[in-house]
Every structure is written in C-alpha cells, then in structure tokens.
Amino acid sequence: MKVGLFIPCYINQLYPQVGIATIELLEKLNVDVGYPSGQTCCGQPMANSGYEYESVGACNNFVDNFKEFDYIVTPSGSCAYHVKKHYNIIPQTTEVTKVRDNVYELCDFILNILKIKDVGAAFPHKIGVHKSCHGLRGLRLGSCSEVVGEKYSYIEELLQEVKGAELTTLSRNDECCGFGGTFAVTEEAISVKMGKDKIQDHLNSGAEVITATDTSCLMHLEGLINRNKQPLKVLHIAEILNSNI
Numbered sequence: 001m002k003v004g005l006f007i008p009c010y011i012n013q014l015y016p017q018v019g020i021a022t023i024e025l026l027e028k029l030n031v032d033v034g035y036p037s038g039q040t041c042c043g044q045p046m047a048n049s050g051y052e053y054e055s056v057g058a059c060n061n062f063v064d065n066f067k068e069f070d071y072i073v074t075p076s077g078s079c080a081y082h083v084k085k086h087y088n089i090i091p092q093t094t095e096v097t098k099v100r101d102n103v104y105e106l107c108d109f110i111l112n113i114l115k116i117k118d119v120g121a122a123f124p125h126k127i128g129v130h131k132s133c134h135g136l137r138g139l140r141l142g143s144c145s146e147v148v149g150e151k152y153s154y155i156e157e158l159l160q161e162v163k164g165a166e167l168t169t170l171s172r173n174d175e176c177c178g179f180g181g182t183f184a185v186t187e188e189a190i191s192v193k194m195g196k197d198k199i200q201d202h203l204n205s206g207a208e209v210i211t212a213t214d215t216s217c218l219m220h221l222e223g224l225i226n227r228n229k230q231p232l233k234v235l236h237i238a239e240i241l242n243s244n245i
Helices: 009-014 016-028 044-048 052-066 077-089 094-101 106-113 133-138 154-159 188-205 215-227 237-241
Strands: 002-005 032-034 071-074 103-105 126-129 209-212 233-236
Touching: 002 016, 009 016, 009 215, 016 032, 016 237, 044 052, 044 077, 052 077, 052 094, 071 077, 071 106, 077 094, 077 103, 077 133, 094 103, 103 106, 106 154, 106 237, 126 154, 154 209, 154 237, 188 215, 209 215, 209 237, 215 233, 233 237
Parallel strands: 002 032, 002 071, 071 103, 126 209, 209 233
Antiparallel strands: none
C-alpha cells in the first residue's frame, strides 16, 4: 500500500509540528508514506471565498501529485472534504476519480483503512474534542446531534485507546467554533462570539486540552484562548496520537 501525505498550506506555514507528528505516526503504524514535493494548496480557500473556478490549477496540480498513490492521507478533514466533494469543477478522468475516492482524513484512514484503534499513544490529560463541521457533516467522521441514529465518533474511538486520556463531555458537542474559513474575517464579531462560547463549554467540562481533526479550527480557538489568557491548550489529534508521555 503506497500512501501519499498531503499537508495543507496553513499547517505547512504555521503548524509544521502537526505535519511532522502525522508522518511520524503513520510510519509508526508501518505505513509506506510518500510526500510529493510539488504539492501546494488543494484549492479550498479560493472556493470558500467564491472563486472556485480560479482554483482549477490547484485542483489539477493536486491530482498530478497524488495520482500514483493508493491512498492520500491528510491531517485536515476540510481539505479531504474539498477534494472529495468539490473537484467536479475539473474533467472527471480516471485519475481524478481515483484521487477523489481515495483521499482520507487521518483518523478515518487509521480506523477504517488500517483497521487500527490503539496506536500505542499515552497522553494523561483531560481532552475536549472539537468536531469540525466539514469532517462531521461532510465526511461523516461522527454522528450529528440533529440526526436520529447510531452515535459514533472516529476521533473519540481512537482517543479512548490512548493511555491515561480522559474525554470530557460538552453540553453542545458538535456546535461550530465560528472559524468557517473567510467567515472569521467577513463576520468577525459573530465568529468571535461563537469561538468564546465554544471555549467556555470546554472550560465548563473540565478540559485541559482541546483537540480536533482540523488545525484551522484549533488556530481560531487558540487565538481566543491566548488573548483571554485562559487555562487551555490546543493540540491537533495527530500530536496526541503520536505522543508517548
């Protein structure tokens, strides 16, 4: 099994430790990981800002870089969702279809492709899980509170096997953090209020650390936490699953 690693632009620029944790974790799980050096943005920021058709070059470049891999894994639910659901703006060749069908968010890949629950991590802290919107309602990485049916969460299934970890319970466990890409810029006041409400829910639950499958959401929450000097840390799920404290 040949796996290509896609690192989103904001992780590459601002949170490189998340990319490092991701590749280290996959290698611990005996995955043959390749990193195409020609990769760039998947095109999501342009599409989210209303310029989807100007992202065609980025989409084609993504396919060119990852078409030879059996799977493409990324520590970003929103990027995986964008490739899966929005690459219909380019011709649907066999290569494009293959890439779209085989791109996976990290937790989804570990749990449902590798069939691994216990990655051998240890992290003795109280963890609050933030379920990012694209991952939750787009990729179905967990059940939604508004849907009647079986309750599940891929990220929580993996965290439950982490030695010493204790998962906290939120009162509104799948509510948006307010980031929403450029929404945080165009609707700053609403975005900030949503973020503050989310952080307070985690504080009320007793969480010490907030984790998620998307660094973009964590970046938004971390900015508010730091500005308000609140006693919380944020870590991407890859960092926790790669930990052996």
